Amino acid sequence: MQALVLDQSVQPPLMSVQDIPIPELGPHDVLVKVAAAGVCYHDILAAGGILRRGISPNVVLGHELAGYVEAVGDLVTKFTPGQKVASILTEACGECDRCRSGREHRCRHGKGIGHAINGGFAEYTKIMETSLILVPDGISMTAASLLGCPIGVGVQAMLDVAKIEMGETVLITGAGGGLGTHLIQIGKAVGARVMAVTSSPEKMAKLEDLGADDILLMEDIDFSEIARALTGDEGVDVVIDCVGPTVFQSCVSSLNQFGRMVILGDVTGGEIVFRPAEILFRDAQISGSSGTSLRNLERAGSLVSSGAVSAVISEELSLDQWSLAYDHMTARESFGRVCLIP
Ligand SMILES: [Zn+2]
Ligand SMILES: [Zn+2]
Incomplete structure (x- = not known):
């Protein structure tokens, strides 16, 4: 089978499409014929050697995938060949x-998946049945590839961790990226007021189309000042940060009394200056969130099949066009997700 193999984690990455054996199944494994696989910033960081911990040498990247069950191991009970499946980001023992x-x-x-073990940038991949769900009817396979990450990841961060409620105000950084474009829609689905922060003027109109109530362009003025001005100097109830240390202070300054902040992405890396008193006197909470449970993967499926959330796909590329995905994402030119179609 054809697979995109990570030959060397350097910048730009050395990746090649190779013919490797179709994986052999253990008793609880499902062989998935990959229909689509989203390219996450995680893949960009892993391919470029910025993220190294736990990544197997010559791994096939890609943890955002959907496909068709091709074959099942002897003890698999939940799935049969021909069914459409999507996965969480981690192969779990159950x-x-x-x-x-x-x-x-x-x-x-x-x-x-696509980190310690081979993932979705290939014609086939094997995943234990304990990490898969059936794709609801009426969802395209490219959309289904995004149910776990970024949509399920967003559901978990916004609904389980931040516990956003109807009528609250939520500010999202990195709003034009693969995570942010879906977070906006999840926020609107629960009836929140959504402020979308972006550094790309050309993405502003598209963010409005996704339902963002306020678009905050990162320019000379600190976005926390705009967020406060838009809330009568109160600040926002929730911040979901997809960017990292470069915006940390602005995120904290945007929070209102009892505000909650969830760190969901760190694309810049680096360190922060942390002033405990700013959290203390706000009675604020700062949490991390990563990944999605099976339950939140199911919830993501419901949100997409009901039309409340639409998968935002900027382009579909073949495996051997990977370098285009890398270039467009590192240049922040893509709006939403780039998907590979093996
Ligand atoms: Zn991802
Ligand atoms: Zn387990």
Whole structure:
């Protein structure tokens, strides 16, 4: 089968389409014929050697995938050939305490798909049945490839961690990226007022089309000042940060009393200056969130099949066009997700 193999993690990455064997199935494995695989910033960081921990040499990247069941292992009970499936980001054992309490994304024996084990940038991949769901009817396979990440990841951060409620105000950084474009829609689906922060003037109209109530362009003025001005100097109830340390202070300054901030992405890396008193006197909370549980993957499927959230796909490319995906994403030219079609 054809697979996009990470030959060397350098900048720009050395990747090549190679003919490698179709994976052999263990008793609980499902062989998935990949229909589409989203390119995440995680893949960009891994390919470029910025993210190295836990990444297997010569791995096939891609943790955002949907496809058709081609074959199943002897003990698989949930799936049969021909069905459409989507996965969470981690292969979970299904048996440990975390899996049994609905936190499969942090399975004690979990292996990152397209990270520790081969992922979706290939014609076929194998994943244990404990990490898959059926794709609801009426969803395209490219849209289904984004159900886990970014849509399920966004559902988990916004609904489980931030616990956003109707009528609250939520500010989203990196709003034009693969995560942000879906976070805006999830926020609107629960009836929140959404402020979208972007550094790209050309993305402003598209963010409005997605339903953002206020578009904040990162220019000379600190976006926290605009956020405060738009809320009668109160600040926002929730910040979902997809960018990282470069905007940390502005995120904290945007929070109102009892505000909640969720760190969902760190594309810039680096360190921050942290002033505990700013959190203390706001009675604020700062949380991290990563990955999606099976339950939130299902919720993502419901949001997309009901039309409340639409997958935002900027382009569909073949495996051997990977370098275009890399270039467009690192230049922040893509709006939403780039998908590879093996
Ligand atoms: Zn992802
Ligand atoms: Zn487990």
